Amino acid sequence: MSTSNEAYHHGNLRDALIAAGLNALEGPQGKAPSLRELAREVGVSATAVYRHFPDKQALDKALANEGLKLLGSQQAAAAKMAGGGAAGFAETGRTYVRFALAHPALFRLMFTQGHPVDANDGPDDARALLTANTQALTSDRERAETMALQAWSIAHGIAMLMLDGRIPADDALIDRLLDTENLFP
């Protein structure tokens, strides 16, 4: 009852669509999939999608949320692996940019998507994590908040500029640009 059941009712169309969507977004050549394309992929008529999502944007938002969860967990893992603190903070940024380069289409979708992206995707949100890590670097609370946003901005900027081919997507360059020693002395 797991795969390719030819039943009239698909069983779990919503999840299947999201899986197909994530799959289509993957790879360096990943393009934003069309609603009809995903429906075909899953073996269902295009209009069936509307039983589970009010419109295409809702599907996209679901995919974006999935991506945010993924990024969040990867960042959390990286920070823990690095032992938290300053090292964790630095590693968090690197992970962010590497994620963008590894999943360009998904990363774009995550942010192109209408802002809110529903706050209910858990506390492992990228922003919260950043702020938590900067608090290890300074006792000044406002300064920590500012540093978190600055770090997010620079990581996001690097990611975007590299995705758009404005800056070579070079691993060494990532490290050089994210060098926290020089940025936050």
Place this chain on the structure above:
Amino acid sequence: MSTSNEAYHHGNLRDALIAAGLNALEGPQGKAPSLRELAREVGVSATAVYRHFPDKQALDKALANEGLKLLGSQQAAAAKMAGGGAAGFAETGRTYVRFALAHPALFRLMFTQGHPVDANDGPDDARALLTANTQALTSDRERAETMALQAWSIAHGIAMLMLDGRIPADDALIDRLLDTENLFP
């Protein structure tokens, strides 16, 4: 012979399309215009566009180039006004972000567009200007280059995050995040 000439031959369709495109992109609600929409606007059939642009992407690229020229000139003006050097450098970043907020759709198009964006848009390119300004801050040439890219990244990141509603599009926040005193001591 300036406007709404009902002649069969439009006169200067290419420029008219670009003007209509820039106009459609303007305003905070600006959307990426469709090829047919622009053709309608200019009073010409959709396929006439193909006499001047090989495809839609080429039109978009032309619009993007127009945007880059505009941003470049605004940055140059801002830097000159601030008197160059460190002050000019800081002002350049602020201008970059403000431009993005003032012309969101155009700014997005400028970078969503396939990378190269043809290098022949003059020397007032955003990147060259940045590098030039950072050289006033340090004698180390490589360090200047790194700082330029870091500054570009953070400005771009702030702009994007604000456009996407991830960070409040607050003017004071821009200044706080771009504070070069703290970032590049």
Place this chain on the structure above:
DNA sequence: CGGTTAAAGTGAACGCTGTAAACATAGGGT
């Protein structure tokens, strides 16, 4: 059980998009 009902999927249709192909026009150069 058997019957009703609501959830889940279908097909045809609409207006939109970018693009191709074949045809029309007009204005400038020899």
Place this chain on the structure above:
DNA sequence: ACCCTATGTTTACAGCGTTCACTTTAACCG
């Protein structure tokens, strides 16, 4: 005066997101 070529037009096609009316299925309930 002519023709040529640059520039436009019409028609057509496939794909998109979305609506509507319809059908199928599974689950619940007496």
